[in-house]
Amino acid sequence: MFLLSLNHKGHPRMEENLKALHHRLPLRSINQNLMPNRSPVHSRKSKGHTVLHHQPPQPHATKKQNMLAPNPSYTLDCEIIAIDDNDEDASDNAVPEFVKHTEAMLDEIDRIEEVEMEDVQEPVLDIDACDRTDPLAVVEYIDDIYSLYKKIEDSSCVSPNYMTNQFDINERMRAILVDWLIEVHYKFELLEETLFLTVNLIDRFLERQSMIRKKLQLVGVTAMLIACKYEEVSVPTVEDFILITDKAYTRDEVLAMEKLMMNNLQFNLSVPTPYMFMRRFLKAAHSDKKLELSSFFLIELCLVEYKMLKFSPSLLAAAAIYTAQCSMYQFKQWTKTSEWYTDYSEEQLLECSRLMVTFHRKAGSGKLTGVYRKYSTWRYGCAAKVEPALFLLDN
Template sequence: MWGFMQAKSCVNPDYMSSQQDINAKMRAILIDWLIEVHYKFELMDETLFLTVNVIDRFLEKEVVPRKKLQLVGITALLLACKYEEVSVPVVEDLVLISDRAYTKGQILEMEKLILNTLQFNMSVPTPYVFMKRFLKAADADKQLELVSFFMLELCLVEYQMLNYRPSHLAAAAVYTAQCAINRCQQWTKVCESHSRYTGDQLLECSRMMVDFHQKAGTGKLTGVHRKYSTYKFGCAAKILPAQFMLELGGTAPPPSGAI
């Protein structure tokens, strides 16, 4: 069942090749900005993940000119808010946050186009859905929860991570966070049972997350790092990356006993 549902939420990881005026770097800039907007509006976690999912599913089906990419982004955020939030930002707020680049009418027209293109399908399992389940399996405390979400949000900006299913990303985020906190590879039988991923299956994705973690505070796209460097998010970004995972050869160890 979950496999079928995930298939509906996934996109072709090479969809950007069909776009003529935008590329993966522009997508990254957009999502980095939306992460800051999401933080400013104090929206729920699930809203952010649904926003990115809507953007990718729409861009997979529609060729979008560069000048309308931000319009797609803020409209996707509006749609995600309507689906997930109790209190939804008014359209005028989105006009202001985009520095009046678009009018209220343009946002509402884009809203219709996105909904029609996606056939009004907003009920898709994002990595957030799996993350909550896997954190319970890991008996996570607040630190593990925040570091796991930090890892997962770093992946939102990275186009290449569309190669992984939502459940795979969520499991790898928890695995990577545990490794960073405990300074050793850790993936219990309980985690393996609930996620249906072994440590070996997660290792490649996890190593990519470690690499993102190492670079998170550098470059131009640092929205996730700044967010998770605040006390509100437990300064999760300041934990040392699990660099030993990049240096280890071979595969992950077998799962240990139940937590």
């Protein structure tokens, strides 16, 4: 390796250098032999390379001198000092410790920034913050209330194959009954929670009590009468329900069935239905009226379907909102806030959501079109006209 010591013209040592170079070959020819087509200036010192140093004169240098052509942009004389290879530092190519430390620190900062960006992009919002001044919202207890609902919802569910114990009725008859009751509910302009409680009472009663098909409609209107007494302020009379059945049953038969059902159900009417979870989950989804109506359209389609009894009320509510969002926006959407408050991930909802999409697709073409006709009216925002999220079926 060579180290160049350069002396500017006009320096006191110039005269001595000129005398020493008087009988030597021109520097240009030496430069062509030593380093053709290569720049003499390098950015790093390594074995087998030369490095230019602008140094002050060193009168006491004792190393062997050689010649190397100067950079043509400078009018300099060169003093070449040979350096033993053994003097080179063994760790010359090693990365300095402060560089390693800096790189590690930058990597850690990048990782922290990525986590922070994820948090910024998808925060979990406090959906009860706006209700803290409303005493009716019971914000202090709302989390405990829904935790209790989640714990006891299994007790309100029925076996998904209870129809095997019925000898005279089947799944199809149940579907016809529920579809008809949805129309009755619409005609009487009852609350939504009344409909969900009605269907729950029917399934829980039929799970425990065998029934002939001739009495199945009586079970339906009696269940709605009980639900109205529990949920409504203004309750339809027994005579109203008798008329809606075209006087197929008498007042005494309705009252006798009411007594039988209440005894079988042990007067337990306070059960978490999908409606209870829908209100909370819609709030977490920051829904507008359109999303709300689309969600209720899908979940009412599920009321008719016997196969949907295998899903819990909270899962049905969450899946209805998720599927409605997919139908409205035509892409998958499930926020961290919705996942936090529903306690369901997107993957957990897919099975139920795909079934809802199939119900939505055939809602207007089958024989049981009560839900479709109800949600095709302007009163319900024509929610049934929204295109189903068929892309959920692709997977």
